Amino acid sequence: VEIQVSDTGTGIPAGQLERVFEEFYQVPGAKRGGTGLGLPYARRLAGLLDGELTLTSEAGRGTTAVLNLPHGTPSVGTVVIADDDAAFRRVLTAMLTGIADRLIETADGGEALAAVTATSADLILADLQMPGVDGKTLLDRLPAGLPAIVITGHDEPAPPRAAALLRKDELTRERLAFTIRRVIRGTR
Known part of the structure; x- marks a missing residue:
């Protein structure tokens, strides 16, 4: 606009x-x-x-x-969601409709790393507290240049590797879209 x-x-x-x-x-x-x-x-x-x-x-x-000012919905290719809460993964999936071309849902950091290795992911949305490989370890092991947004229910600062941090209890589709636009724009 x-x-x-x-x-x-x-x-x-x-x-x-x-x-x-x-x-x-x-x-x-x-x-x-x-x-x-x-x-x-x-x-x-x-x-x-x-x-x-x-x-x-x-x-x-x-x-x-x-x-x-940017206008419209941002667009991103493949998004990997890493969260052990299946219900919240469904919420994110609904919010990402029309934003992400492809979604890969994973229940922990290990599954997310496997998905990133098997596909060419464009963005990671990760919770910090998950069983097995937690979010902080996931972020540390991600390929350089792959942007990651932390979405957490806990009150803590964003890890250094995170491009952004959003709180689950304050998350809206608009906030998520705005953050994705900012993060993706920063990687181009």
Whole structure:
């Protein structure tokens, strides 16, 4: 989605276009109110939404702000789900409908590693506490470059190898899709 807003104000000199995104920076000589935080915060928020905020300007003619945000459902090829709770695997499977091309359900880290070895997985969704090979060991043994999202019911920090951590009790399809988009975008 692209949103453009233009004005016919005094404009911003070419050398100042990136500087206006610095906190508290204001174009010298301009008599404007404000703190110089609006544009930096707007750009930061756009980034958190996996978007981008840019400006074009011509002195004496005005400025155009362009906000680009991702739209639609992300798409990922093969997803391996590693969770010992069969009911929760079904919940994830339902949430991934229309997002993942192929799903492989596994009950522990050992089965997940075997699935990763046998197929060309694009993403792992793993619980941390499973019998046998647990989630932390699974993450340590995954091939480099294979992104993994931890989905856990416990209050603990994400292991270093995890690209993201989501809590089971706060999981929604939208949160999962947003996280997948961010993780997959970061690996391309």
